[in-house]
Amino acid sequence: MNRLTRIAYLAVVYLFFYFPIGVLIVYSFNNASYSLLWHGFTLNWYKELLSDTDLQSVAWHSLSVGILAATIATMLGTLTAVSLYRYRFKGKKLLHGMIFVMIVSPDIVMAISLLILFSTLKAPLGFWTLLLSHVTFCMPFVAVTVYSRIAGLDKNIFEAAKDLGASDFTILLRVIIPLLWPAILAGWLLSFTLSLDDVIISFFVTGPDFDILPLKIFSMVKLGVKPEINALCSVMFALTLLIVLIAQLVLRKKQ
Amino acid sequence: MKHDKTFKFITIGIIWLWLAIFAVAPNGLVFLTSLLQQGDNELVRLQLTLNSYFDLFNTSYLKIFLHSLGLAGCCTLVCIIVGYPFAFIIARSTSRYKGFLLFLVIIPFWTSSLIRSYAIVAMLKTKGILNSLLLSLGLIDQPLHLLYSSTAVMIGLVYSLLPFMILPLYANIEKLDMRLIDAARDLGANKRTVLLKIILPLTWPGIIAGSMLVFLPAMSMFYIPDLLGGAKSVLLGNLIQNQFLTARNWPMGSAVSVMLTLLMGLMLMLYWHSTKRNKDAQDLL
Amino acid sequence: MIVKKPLKNFILAIGWVISCCSPLYAAEQVINIFNWSGYMPDDVLMQFQAETGIKVNYSTYDNNETLYAKLKASPQVGYDIIVPSTYFIDRMRHQNMLQPIDKSKLSNFKNLNPELLNKSFDPENRYSVPFLWSATAITLNTKYWPKGSVKGWNDFWQSQYKDQLLLVDDTREVFSMALISLGYSPNDTDPNHIKQAFEKLKQLMPNIKVFNAEGEKSIYIDEDVTLGMGWSGDIYLAQQENPALEYIFPKEGFIIALDSMAIPFNAKHVENAYKFINFILRADIAKKISMQTGYATANLAGVKLMPKEIRENPIIYPDESILARGHFQSDAGASSTIYEKYFQLLKIGG
Numbered sequence: 001m002n003r004l005t006r007i008a009y010l011a012v013v014y015l016f017f018y019f020p021i022g023v024l025i026v027y028s029f030n031n032a033s034y035s036l037l038w039h040g041f042t043l044n045w046y047k048e049l050l051s052d053t054d055l056q057s058v059a060w061h062s063l064s065v066g067i068l069a070a071t072i073a074t075m076l077g078t079l080t081a082v083s084l085y086r087y088r089f090k091g092k093k094l095l096h097g098m099i100f101v102m103i104v105s106p107d108i109v110m111a112i113s114l115l116i117l118f119s120t121l122k123a124p125l126g127f128w129t130l131l132l133s134h135v136t137f138c139m140p141f142v143a144v145t146v147y148s149r150i151a152g153l154d155k156n157i158f159e160a161a162k163d164l165g166a167s168d169f170t171i172l173l174r175v176i177i178p179l180l181w182p183a184i185l186a187g188w189l190l191s192f193t194l195s196l197d198d199v200i201i202s203f204f205v206t207g208p209d210f211d212i213l214p215l216k217i218f219s220m221v222k223l224g225v226k227p228e229i230n231a232l233c234s235v236m237f238a239l240t241l242l243i244v245l246i247a248q249l250v251l252r253k254k255q
Numbered sequence: 256m257k258h259d260k261t262f263k264f265i266t267i268g269i270i271w272l273w274l275a276i277f278a279v280a281p282n283g284l285v286f287l288t289s290l291l292q293q294g295d296n297e298l299v300r301l302q303l304t305l306n307s308y309f310d311l312f313n314t315s316y317l318k319i320f321l322h323s324l325g326l327a328g329c330c331t332l333v334c335i336i337v338g339y340p341f342a343f344i345i346a347r348s349t350s351r352y353k354g355f356l357l358f359l360v361i362i363p364f365w366t367s368s369l370i371r372s373y374a375i376v377a378m379l380k381t382k383g384i385l386n387s388l389l390l391s392l393g394l395i396d397q398p399l400h401l402l403y404s405s406t407a408v409m410i411g412l413v414y415s416l417l418p419f420m421i422l423p424l425y426a427n428i429e430k431l432d433m434r435l436i437d438a439a440r441d442l443g444a445n446k447r448t449v450l451l452k453i454i455l456p457l458t459w460p461g462i463i464a465g466s467m468l469v470f471l472p473a474m475s476m477f478y479i480p481d482l483l484g485g486a487k488s489v490l491l492g493n494l495i496q497n498q499f500l501t502a503r504n505w506p507m508g509s510a511v512s513v514m515l516t517l518l519m520g521l522m523l524m525l526y527w528h529s530t531k532r533n534k535d536a537q538d539l540l
Numbered sequence: 541m542i543v544k545k546p547l548k549n550f551i552l553a554i555g556w557v558i559s560c561c562s563p564l565y566a567a568e569q570v571i572n573i574f575n576w577s578g579y580m581p582d583d584v585l586m587q588f589q590a591e592t593g594i595k596v597n598y599s600t601y602d603n604n605e606t607l608y609a610k611l612k613a614s615p616q617v618g619y620d621i622i623v624p625s626t627y628f629i630d631r632m633r634h635q636n637m638l639q640p641i642d643k644s645k646l647s648n649f650k651n652l653n654p655e656l657l658n659k660s661f662d663p664e665n666r667y668s669v670p671f672l673w674s675a676t677a678i679t680l681n682t683k684y685w686p687k688g689s690v691k692g693w694n695d696f697w698q699s700q701y702k703d704q705l706l707l708v709d710d711t712r713e714v715f716s717m718a719l720i721s722l723g724y725s726p727n728d729t730d731p732n733h734i735k736q737a738f739e740k741l742k743q744l745m746p747n748i749k750v751f752n753a754e755g756e757k758s759i760y761i762d763e764d765v766t767l768g769m770g771w772s773g774d775i776y777l778a779q780q781e782n783p784a785l786e787y788i789f790p791k792e793g794f795i796i797a798l799d800s801m802a803i804p805f806n807a808k809h810v811e812n813a814y815k816f817i818n819f820i821l822r823a824d825i826a827k828k829i830s831m832q833t834g835y836a837t838a839n840l841a842g843v844k845l846m847p848k849e850i851r852e853n854p855i856i857y858p859d860e861s862i863l864a865r866g867h868f869q870s871d872a873g874a875s876s877t878i879y880e881k882y883f884q885l886l887k888i889g890g
Contacts, residue, residue, distance in 0.1 A: 010341065010344060014359060017359070017414075019378075020378050023378070054598070079266050082266075087263055087266075087267065095274075102278060104522075104523065107475050108496070109282075110281075112285060112508060116281060119613055122614075124616040124617060124618065135277075167259055168258070169262050196367075197369070199478055208597055211599060218369060218478060219577065222602075224755055236366075236370055240362075248358060295874070295877065315889065319889060400764065484750075485703075485748075486751050486887070487748075487889060498884070499609070501880075502884050503880070
């Protein structure tokens, strides 16, 4: 392939990626509720979003579950990665395999398995079941992200710390976490977006008093294409973009 | 040190406890449920039976299973065909914009596929952007009825999952040792041979990893056929969702889920096999 | 201490987030409503919230089976108001899933249309309060097909409609259509008749483009589908946007669905539920709901407040001669699972 065809090929695929999203964002500023013709610029649909209190409480639900789930998942995932790296224990290989299987296992399988679990335990579906589920599906991603960094660390650092009399807990807090900080943050951000975007698992495990943004968007989208949804989706897209940017900056700084 | 032992014990204990409750136990329950019977008033009747599995091999379910496999398989194939050259060009590029080009793939990788599916709905509608564009360009004189068809589902799936193919392929191709290709060329291999005998086998694990990340979610994302699909484009995800949330046949839904898990196991074995073989090959070199 | 200051702040922040969002700490003045999608204008909910100070958690479903499955899957799930159709009220009251309604708490009960009360699905309305009713009939886009070219359900099977039809995503509605077209009762419980209907629907598959419930309004407006089944309210609203749509009451007969409010057995905010039902029963609110959703209200006092062109609109309030062809739905009892099984089989391609 010569240079030109290569560039053209890339351009076509990028167009495929970005054209639909771009159109969505452009139309979220269109001053018409149904027409696809351009009727002038407006911020009306965004104003409508701002005044929709129901949507705001739902967005708040999503954010709080996202933050909490990402935080707990990051703690668990980091612990898992550190244990896998530092300790020898029974079933280590099994744990390794399980983390991998959990990442590739289809969401719907995890969703119904958690639904059956909660239904067996007679746990009312809502905030807690949602949080536990989100932590569970985010955790392996953090473990893998952190593990890939930790594998590059010099093992001698731990030996040195140990020789100086530091306990494992101190080593974790004072040596490992500061060294792995970028990877941990990247894992947190990944978990946060995963939690914020998840439809399949949340669909099965949340209850009536705890609706979240992706499910709200799903039920709105099923009703048809509307400018408010364009605006909402644009906001969500911008938010994810911001997170990716932060993650990239953090990771680059590390390198 | 005694403290360290307790610390180790507690850490590993927490991890195993969490996984046991939220990963092992639920999957065990799914398997158990698949062996029970559907109840009329209660959810399941506590009576062991293989009925759900027998029903699964009833022609209609088998048909949907195969259809679903076919659709997800086609989607994976399209992703490979589109994604492989794409990943190759970026990975082999020496341009200073390489990082930025990769970043442009990562954005869709991180964004919600629900939102992106919605964008596809807006594109494909009879009165949507694609039709308006084609009509105004004079390429068609009747709007295309694209939405609510298997084609629409395919477009939606490829759109959502293509980054999941590109990224593992990129990682794999970037590691590829160019000297091998040069060596093959020097020994007189033509382009075709280089591609088939050197490049493809060495990037095989990337292809399998990408396929796994595309194929399994493709079966699972029930909302894409829900939004884009018609009466004839049901995927396993929709089947499971309907069995659980509409038909109230949990044993059947669980059985389908068990089949999906088995399929995943099969792909994992393929993956491990391919990486192992690859490692052996590289060790030989 | 080993815990660094930023970490400490972080933990504090998390504690704050937990205390803010955990429903355990949330105010008790809430009501959880689970209703059909497209059955409630936002401003009615806002008005209720403003007048009573009760926060409304509103979610929607698009068929009775989903509602029923959700209540069965986790009975503790705290819905306070649900709106099942006639036959599901019947089934749920027999399974003790509903609370008896204390009508002394509903001062506006008298507003209801007596003709819709005390029906066999719930004698004396012990468990249900009628809300909205609708017809399921044929929607035709006259831009694509000549006006009046479809007269009844049997026309759906013509080969010219290949890949054109929308069927509502609802087990009993679809089977009722097929049973009526075969000349059986839409409430048939004979497994053989249901099987025949299934066989007939299988032949219809090449013509069916999509099964959809929630999106039918915009699908018809945007002409993604040109013919099919439609619920009266949705099609009335769709017609305002796309005048090419024609609504036809099929000659063989059709379904009239009556959806009623009920309080599930496990409701946690029963007092609020009564307040809500009584609010909905107000004539002005009933009028507002009916005008904005396009569905006919069971509230006679509300109907009287409406402008004449709505009260006499042939889609929302068809006249007696048409209504005579309508059937109410009743519970299929043990045959419900048969219906469900065949519908799932149909949806995966027969």
